[in-house]
Amino acid sequence: MSFSELPHTADVRIRARSETLEGIFSDLTDALMQVMYGKFTAIRSETLVVKEVRVSGDDTASLLFNYLSEVLFLTEVGGIVFVRADVRVTGNKLHARLFGEVFDPARHSGGTEVKGISYSGLEVRNDANGYIAEIVFDV
Amino acid sequence: MLAGVVQKGELEWEVPIGFVPGMRVPGKFYLSARLEEILEEGAVRQLANVATLPGILCCSLAMPDIHWGYGFPIGGVAAFDLTEGVISPGGVGFDINCGVRLLATPLGQRDVAGRRDLIDAMYQAVPTGVGAKSSLRMDAKTLDGMMMKGARYAVEAGYGLPGDLVRCEENGFMKAADVKAVSGKARQRGVPQGGTLGSGNHFLEIQVVREIYDPEAAKAFGLAEGQVCCMIHCGSRGLGHQVCTDHIKILEESTRKYHIRLPDRQLACAPIGSPEGTAYFGAMAASANYAWANRQVITHAARNVFKKLFRIPHEEIPLIYDVAHNVAKIEEHTVDKKKRMVCVHRKGATRAFGPGCPDIPADLSSIGQPVIIPGSMGTPSFVLKGTRGAMEKTFGSTCHGAGRVMSRSQAKKKISGKEIAESLARQGIYVRAPNEAAISDEAPDVYKPSSEVVRVVHEAGISRLVARLDPVGVIKG
DSSP states (O other): OOEEEEOOSSSEEEEEEESSHHHHHHHHHHHHHHHHHOSOOOOOGGGOEEEEEEEEOSSHHHHHHHHHHHHHHHHHHHTEEEEEEEEEEETTEEEEEEEEEEOOTTTSOSSOOOOEEEEEEEEEEEETTEEEEEEEEEO | OOTTOEEOSSSEEEEOTTSSTTOSSOEEEEOOHHHHTTOOHHHHHHHHHHTTSTTBOSOEEEEEEEEOOSSSOEEEEEEEETTTOEEOGGGTOSSTTOEEEEEEEEEEHHHHTTOHHHHHHHHHHSOOSTTOOOSSOOOHHHHHHHHHHHHHHHHHTTSSOHHHHHTBGGGGOOTTOOGGGSOHHHHHHHGGGTTOOOSTTOEEEEEEEEEESOHHHHHHHTOOTTEEEEEEEEOOHHHHHHHHHHHHHHHHHHHHHTTOOOSSGGGOOEETTSHHHHHHHHHHHHHHHHHHHHHHHHHHHHHHHHHHHHOOOGGGSOEEEEEESEEEEEEEEEETTEEEEEEEEEESOEEOOOTTOTTSOGGGTTTOOEEEEOOOTTSOEEEEEOOHHHHHHSSSEEOOSOOBOSOHHHHHHHSOHHHHHHHHHHTTOEEEOSSHHHHHTTOGGGBOOHHHHHHHHHHHTSSEEEEEEEEEEEEEO
16 A cells, blocks of 8 residues: 655645556555545455446546546445455556445544545656556545 | 735735736735735636636636635635636535524523533534434435425425525525436435535534624624524535536536636536536536535524523524525626626635625615624634625625635644644533544644634625624534
8 A cells, every 4th residue: 555645735635656557546545545434444354345346537537536436436325435446447447346344433433524536636647666646535 | 925916905916817828807816914924826826727717707706715726716706607608616616505504592601601411412413424324314305305495495394494594595595406417326425414414624513602893783683792603514415526526527528529728627617508517507506405405404403402402492593694605606796887697606705795685685685694604613703794895896705714724634743633622622612523533634723714814804895794703612523
């Protein structure tokens, strides 16, 4: 897991770094969960709920926006806190399997609601070490 | 001040055409020297970017609580020609009709002093925080009703008094609501959250009217010194957030379709009368209505608490007013000395209609609209009145609150939620929240001082101070 929070006055700005593009999507899923539910220890894996996500986008930025917007929808409506995301990106299409646990107020109340994923400052780039993404969660 | 920004008066600043390429009108904002120190360059750039949008009238405006937002700066106001102009979710925000309402009780400060049970009971009565579920039995029909008729639907369903409606902006609902433009996903997010407060900066606060600046207006509004009030700050919850997300995607495409050149992708927009623009406006109005219904349901829960603990009937807890601070509306304004209908976007800004406006309650016609400005946790809130100055200068708009100056991560590092709660308790303010982070995120000093923000709008004449309210108890998500 590799993400960090950057300064932002009103919202939450995250930078993720990964060797692969898929890693960026997976790390930002973790970041979104941490912002919403705080830091928590995942429960044993055999009880996890699995959700599938399929989205497409015009470019990597819109793919990321569409993917995280879908994750946000699933977590809020399903009451599921995702602990792992297996992501596959093929061209402008994405398929992810998300593994989560059922929301438990006793363990998942350390965060703040995310209202939406923002295009504000949304950037995905790559360098010699891999990929870097910056994104703002509107809270 | 930033290079290129011109001072036009003690509190008025202009961002001239050319500050960013493609500006059609200048930018204008209100700020004092004290607030200037914390002005972000990014926010001024956003203000200038808004001035490039097609059909913008007069100028791109920002209130003294200006800060870096999504698309528009927070505190941003812009009016658009109905034919040439555009509508943009970036000018409304994710939390459509995030707003504030104020209830007045017949209680005095002595009645609530030390009554932690009042705050505890409010915390029990109003679902609060991440993952909190509605106590309402909601189905698709109820949701449609909330989206079509807003606060009116809630009142007709028994959650309030008929008199509440005339004390809401738009009488509690926008007629332009189009539930067909609201996606299935938005509905799914809306059903479990009806009547919930949410988290972040949303709160329910018990306050005491500590100072009256304008006795005539205060009396007309129904406020007296020493009186206990209840302020509710929340919005359209996941439903509005999803509507924003859905329509940003649609409007991204329509920006290309209508060949609109944007300096910033977040300003995705469509001509107001286009199918895409109309769909967004209809869905936004439906979300705004849901938010009004939401605040109405929470009002009912709060009145029940007062009834149970203090034996006060609901009728003795009138609604002073309810304002929206994230919304786009079709309103009549005078532009170039002619009255015309325009589309006003207010993004973290409050309508502040002055005396004589037909859209304010008849009994307040000679006074102006009540304007409610929430403070941050532990700091005073203010009631102001709308003015003719606002009608002339800001399309009838004023500030919406304090505006953040410190990020949440900085806030958490600086001071713990526990310390803040203890410090507030020493000042006689009792806070209930689901966790410490919810308190430290919203600590008093992460915000601009609300008193300075309202001083600026008061002295600039775009609204006038009526009363100050100090908190005694807060519940937040």
